[in-house]
Amino acid sequence: xxxxxxxxxxxxxxxxxxxxxRAGPKHxxxxxxxxxTETAGAFELQHGTLYPVLHRLEAEGLVKGRWTRxxxxxxxxxxxxxxxxxxxxxxxxxxxxxxxxxxxxxxxxGDGPIRARPATS
Numbered sequence: 001x002x003x004x005x006x007x008x009x010x011x012x013x014x015x016x017x018x019x020x021x022r023a024g025p026k027h028x029x030x031x032x033x034x035x036x037t038e039t040a041g042a043f044e045l046q047h048g049t050l051y052p053v054l055h056r057l058e059a060e061g062l063v064k065g066r067w068t069r070x071x072x073x074x075x076x077x078x079x080x081x082x083x084x085x086x087x088x089x090x091x092x093x094x095x096x097x098x099x100x101x102x103x104x105x106x107x108x109x110g111d112g113p114i115r116a117r118p119a120t121s
Contacts, residue, residue, distance in 0.1 A: 003094075003098040008095070008098070010053075011091060011095055012043075012095070013045065013049060013050075013053050014053055014056075014057060014062075014091070015088065015091060015092055015095060016035045016039075016043055016045065017031055017035070017045070017050070017053050017054060017057060017063075018057070018062065018063070018080060018084055018085075018087065018088040019035075019038075019088060019092075020034040020035050020038070021063060021078060021079060021080040021084070022080060022085070022088070024079065025077045025078060025079035026077065026078060026079075027068075027075045027076060027077050027078070028047075028050055028051060028054060028075075028076070028078070031045070031050065031054075031078070032044070032045045032046075032047075032050055054078055057078075057084065058078070061081060061083050061084075062080070062081060062083055062084035062087050063078045063079065063080060063081060063084050064078070064079050064081050065077065065078045066079075
């Protein structure tokens with residue numbers, strides 16, 4: 001398995017959105033709130049990131065969007081499809097493997113994270 005390092009951020013954002021939709025349909029703003037809440041603020045999806053991700057996931061058939069009315073306002077609500085649920089499990093597993101490889105590389109024989117070494121002269 002190889003991972004393009006440029007795509008890790010994209011995959012993380014997609015997985016965060018799909019995971020937020022596991023509990024049921026939500027509109028974009030609620031997805032962003034849930035991601036921030038569920039990750040204790042570690043991850044935040046900005047408007048300029050969230051909606052392109054949602055549109056891409058919808059085009060790929062991983063989420064399904066439908067327009068609703070709430071309080072006189074039209075909002076698009078998204079829900080996870082069967083393919084999206086399957087993708088969440090598979091892609092989540094691949095990302096976990098990639099990150100485990102990365103963390104192994106950052107460790108030294110069980111001594112914890114690699115620390116800067118003094119320059120040798």
